[in-house]
Amino acid sequence: MDAVRGIGFDLDHTLAIDNRLERVAFLRLLERILAEGGCYEGTLTDEIDGIDELLKGQRRAEFSIDEAVRRFVAEHGVTPTPAHVQWFRRTAVGMVDDLVVPLPGVRRTLEALRERGIVMAVLTNGWNPMQQRKAERAGFRETVLVCSEIGVQKPAQRAFEILLGTLKTPPEATLYLGDDAQGDVAGAAAAGLQTAWIDWERKTYPSDVAPPEHTIERFEQLLELFPAPARIT
Numbered sequence: 001m002d003a004v005r006g007i008g009f010d011l012d013h014t015l016a017i018d019n020r021l022e023r024v025a026f027l028r029l030l031e032r033i034l035a036e037g038g039c040y041e042g043t044l045t046d047e048i049d050g051i052d053e054l055l056k057g058q059r060r061a062e063f064s065i066d067e068a069v070r071r072f073v074a075e076h077g078v079t080p081t082p083a084h085v086q087w088f089r090r091t092a093v094g095m096v097d098d099l100v101v102p103l104p105g106v107r108r109t110l111e112a113l114r115e116r117g118i119v120m121a122v123l124t125n126g127w128n129p130m131q132q133r134k135a136e137r138a139g140f141r142e143t144v145l146v147c148s149e150i151g152v153q154k155p156a157q158r159a160f161e162i163l164l165g166t167l168k169t170p171p172e173a174t175l176y177l178g179d180d181a182q183g184d185v186a187g188a189a190a191a192g193l194q195t196a197w198i199d200w201e202r203k204t205y206p207s208d209v210a211p212p213e214h215t216i217e218r219f220e221q222l223l224e225l226f227p228a229p230a231r232i233t
Contacts, residue, residue, distance in 0.1 A: 004025070004169075004173055004175045004194060004225070004226070005117075005118065005119060005167075005169045005174060006118065006119045006120065006121075006164075006169035006173065006174040006175070006176070007113065007118055007120050007121075007167075007174070007176070008121055008122070008123050008160070008163045008175070008176040008177070008179065008188070008193070009122045009123070009166065009177050009178070010122070010123065010124060010175065010176075010177065010178030010179060010180065010183075010184050011118065011122050011124035011126070011131055011134055011135055011138075012037060012124065012126070012134070012179075013179040013198075013201065014103075014167075014177060014179050014184075014198055015102060015106050015122070015134075015135065015138040015140060016100050016101060016102045016103060016106070016134055016135075016137060017099060017100070017101050018096075018099055018100045018101070018134060019099045019100070019101065020165055020227055021092060021095050021096070021099045021100065022055055022130075023048065023051050023052065023055065023094055024099070024204065025088055025092035026051045026054075026055075026072060026088070026096065027047070027048075027051070027092050028091055029072065029084070029088050029091070029139075030072075030076065031071070031079050032084075033072075033073055033076045033084075034076075036078050037077070037078065037097065038073075038076040038077045038078040039076060040076070041075060041076060045142065048206065049073075050209045051072070052135075054068050054071065054072060055068070056161060058127075059125050059126065060153070061125070061147065061148065061153040064127070064148065065088075065089070065127040065130075066085045066133070066143065067088075069084055069085045070084070072125070073161075080143050088212070089130075092130060093129055093130055093133055095179035095199045096130070096133040096134060096137055097137065097227075098193075100133075100134050100137045100138070101206075102137065102138040102139060102153055103138075103200065103219050103220060104218070104219065105219040105220040106138050106139060106219050106221075107138070107139035108212065108222050109219050109223055110138075110139055111139075111232070112208065112223055113222075113223070116226055117156045118165050118226060119142075119168070119169065120140075120142045120146060120167075121143040121144070121146040121163055121166045121167055122135050122142070122143070122145060123145045123147070123154065123159060123160070123162075123163045123176070124144065124145070124146055124147065125146075125147045125148070125153060125154060125183075126146055126147070126148065126150050128146050128149060131144055131146045132144050132146075133171070139179045143166050145159075145162060145163060145166060147159060149199055150162050154180075154183040154184065154186025154187045155182060155183045155184075155186055155188075155190065156166055156187070157187070157190055157191045159187070160187060160190075160191035160193060161191060161216075162194075164191075166182065171192030171193045172192060172193075172194070174193045174194065175193065175194040175195070175196055175214075175225070176193045176194070176196070177196040177197075177198055177216075177222065178186035178191070178196075178197070178198065179197070179198050179199070179200075179201070179203075181197065181206050182206075182209055182210040183214075184197070184211050185197050185198060185209065185210075185211075185212045186210065189210060189212075194213055194214075195212040195213050195214070196212055196213065196214040196215070196216060196222070197211075197212040197214070197215045197216075198215075198216055198217075198218070198219065198224070199215055199216070199217050200217055200218065202217075206213040
């Protein structure tokens with residue numbers, strides 16, 4: 001590969017998994033709503049499906065996480081207040097240490113990349129301080145760019161341009177690693193970055209998206225693209 005000096009990472013399902021943390025936080029919020037006189041919207045399965053659809057909209061930047069909470073509360077027969085939003089945010093972030101699990105080898109690999117002089121940043125959808133705490137839980141201590149804060153969503157080229165500005169590396173010397181073919185691989189490629197797809201979940205890569213330049217199944221395999229400098233004896 002051409003000499004790479006910087007790496008951008010996706011976060012969820014690339015550096016760590018969160019075990020449906022936000023879904024759990026919404027279910028706990030539902031308990032609070034019911035105690036306030038609210039009502040169920042169907043079965044528990046219906047509730048979970050509704051939460052997942054709500055989160056999909058938020059991750060597509062159709063509305064903020066605060067608006068998602070307000071909609072959820074109102075749909076269950078209670079007038080939303082700032083206290084509901086604050087409670088949800090505090091509850092969700094408070095579950096990070098218990099539910100977020102780094103992928104095997106992530107912390108060790110990140111440290112090895114630092115030793116090799118590779119600059120790094122995360123570019124992720126989601127909201128803060130949630131994504132910042134997830135990244136820290138995975139052992140990532142560099143800059144975390146959250147799309148809801150930078151004002152543009154992956155796979156838009158502008159999102160990757162902001163990443164490049166943070167890394168201060170040209171696109172041809174920058175690799176982006178993620179698990180989503182369209183949002184991560186196609187988005188980064190359109191912005192001129194080198195691309196890598198992490199396939200630890202053994203998905204089928206979509207045939208209608210141009211393949212990545214590299215595919216890794218274990219996070220440590222990333223180091224094979226960045227050989228350690230030879231020792232001088």
